[in-house]
Amino acid sequence: MPNTGANAYPSRYRWLGLLGSLALAAGGLTSGALPAASTGPALRASGGAGTVLVFAGLTVLTAAWLLLGTPGRRSTGRAAEGQPPPTTRWLTTTLAWWAAPLLLLPPLFSRDVYSYLAQGAMRAAGLDVYADGPAALGGQTAQQVPPVWQHTPAPYGPGFLLLARAAAPLADHPYAGTLLLRLSAVLAVAALTALLPALARRLGTDPAAALRLGALNPLVLLHLIAGAHNDAVPLALMVTGLLAATRSRPLLAATLITLAALVKAPAALALPAAWWLTAHGGTEPTRSRNRPATGAVPPRAEQLVGERRRFARRGRLTAVRGGVAGGPGGWWRGIRFGVAMAAVAAVTTAAVTATAGTGYGWVAALTAPATESSWSPSSSLGRLVAGLAGVAPEGPVAGARLLGLALAAGVLGLLAVRVVRRVSEPLTALALGFGALVVLGPAFRPWYALWCVVPAAFAVRAATTRRAVELACAAIAFTVMPDGFEPDAAELVLAAGGLVVGAAAVFLAEQQVAFPERQPA
Numbered sequence: 001m002p003n004t005g006a007n008a009y010p011s012r013y014r015w016l017g018l019l020g021s022l023a024l025a026a027g028g029l030t031s032g033a034l035p036a037a038s039t040g041p042a043l044r045a046s047g048g049a050g051t052v053l054v055f056a057g058l059t060v061l062t063a064a065w066l067l068l069g070t071p072g073r074r075s076t077g078r079a080a081e082g083q084p085p086p087t088t089r090w091l092t093t094t095l096a097w098w099a100a101p102l103l104l105l106p107p108l109f110s111r112d113v114y115s116y117l118a119q120g121a122m123r124a125a126g127l128d129v130y131a132d133g134p135a136a137l138g139g140q141t142a143q144q145v146p147p148v149w150q151h152t153p154a155p156y157g158p159g160f161l162l163l164a165r166a167a168a169p170l171a172d173h174p175y176a177g178t179l180l181l182r183l184s185a186v187l188a189v190a191a192l193t194a195l196l197p198a199l200a201r202r203l204g205t206d207p208a209a210a211l212r213l214g215a216l217n218p219l220v221l222l223h224l225i226a227g228a229h230n231d232a233v234p235l236a237l238m239v240t241g242l243l244a245a246t247r248s249r250p251l252l253a254a255t256l257i258t259l260a261a262l263v264k265a266p267a268a269l270a271l272p273a274a275w276w277l278t279a280h281g282g283t284e285p286t287r288s289r290n291r292p293a294t295g296a297v298p299p300r301a302e303q304l305v306g307e308r309r310r311f312a313r314r315g316r317l318t319a320v321r322g323g324v325a326g327g328p329g330g331w332w333r334g335i336r337f338g339v340a341m342a343a344v345a346a347v348t349t350a351a352v353t354a355t356a357g358t359g360y361g362w363v364a365a366l367t368a369p370a371t372e373s374s375w376s377p378s379s380s381l382g383r384l385v386a387g388l389a390g391v392a393p394e395g396p397v398a399g400a401r402l403l404g405l406a407l408a409a410g411v412l413g414l415l416a417v418r419v420v421r422r423v424s425e426p427l428t429a430l431a432l433g434f435g436a437l438v439v440l441g442p443a444f445r446p447w448y449a450l451w452c453v454v455p456a457a458f459a460v461r462a463a464t465t466r467r468a469v470e471l472a473c474a475a476i477a478f479t480v481m482p483d484g485f486e487p488d489a490a491e492l493v494l495a496a497g498g499l500v501v502g503a504a505a506v507f508l509a510e511q512q513v514a515f516p517e518r519q520p521a
Helices: 010-031 049-068 088-102 112-124 139-143 158-166 174-203 207-214 218-226 232-246 250-261 265-279 299-314 328-356 361-367 377-389 394-420 426-440 446-459 463-476 489-517
Strands: none
Touching: 010 049, 010 088, 010 218, 010 489, 049 218, 049 463, 049 489, 088 174, 088 207, 088 218, 112 139, 112 158, 112 174, 158 174, 158 328, 174 207, 174 218, 174 232, 174 446, 207 446, 207 463, 218 232, 218 446, 218 463, 232 250, 232 265, 232 446, 250 265, 250 328, 265 328, 265 394, 265 426, 377 394, 377 426, 394 426, 426 446, 446 463
């Protein structure tokens, strides 16, 4: 039987993914989110062959990523013998290969980066970005922003506006401004490639698997690098804060996570998880001198995991690794850490807000990403109810969104109870909590899923759960068009054609490798 597993030929999937990234980049030159000088007032890209290339490349890239994580099947082929799974170093190099073709492109899959530039230019001009949209700025910079966002205040915290303000001198040069903001995203992704394996080792999970899911992920390549979204920086800050929490450094953890939340508010959800880790002793490293090179969890770590689960079933309040005993002393430690972390978070918020000079209008602007046309499960439910009742959609959509947020709050409360009762680990609960906010929130965009995926990368232990998350990421990767707008019928046909071309390329590549294995020796 031919061996198609990644363990036998990991390098061929690296090359296959590079081919997909190159095709995606070539197509994005004509079908991406191009500056208005190339698209005209409609801001729509020409599409055509570029759309076919983008979806063909996306299919090949996503397939290579999935195949890279497929367990190898045993083969009698000489090349398959003794091949270990990819290491973190190998995966980091692969990420660099796949990302390289995307670095110098115009934005792909979204025009949000042009909004970032406009908001930075507004701050430079002394305008209030939390009261007005880019239309108040006018000029060439505002022309890059889609009409739906022209009058929308910035939904980001003052931490991000400091970064956007630094890019303001390039706001009138959209390509150069995009490269500058993409540089910050690339540096954040580079930080993630180092942080994810380190945090996974602290937690006793597979560092290579964490890197592959959390950084070498099509959603990271498409939206954090190619799309230059500002989610990259807060994700890196949040993971750094959680790593500090596992090392029992609560004040540093609170500072870093607060900085992340001052870029994008959802990061604040990690503060309770960081408090729990520090108040209960964090974790101890699971290193072993006999640790396999594959990054697998050593037997001692597996034993600790089993002990943790047994203690959870018995309802004990003693941390398994490096924890503090329950009772008055343990609770007093938790209270002290909680007060100290809350104080640090408050001071950090005040300092960053004062430095940015924006005031606290950003608190009221947090709902800005949800417009009347925004898609999410709750918004779709509201529109369905409005259609069945024959009424205007505003009321039902608003009610459905409130219901979704209430359900998300209920899920978060349930997860907190499970952590307190030691039924669930705090970082697993964090990943599920982000998932609830993403699914039940008022607006959904593909890059929002990374807020759930990144914590899952180092928290999830079961291989079947990881595979389910990977398949979800692969499906989400195909939900947006290269220019960031909704497709028409012609563009859907072009996208389908690209999918067929990409699938055929993957099939032929697999058959080409498998053919020599079927030949007689």
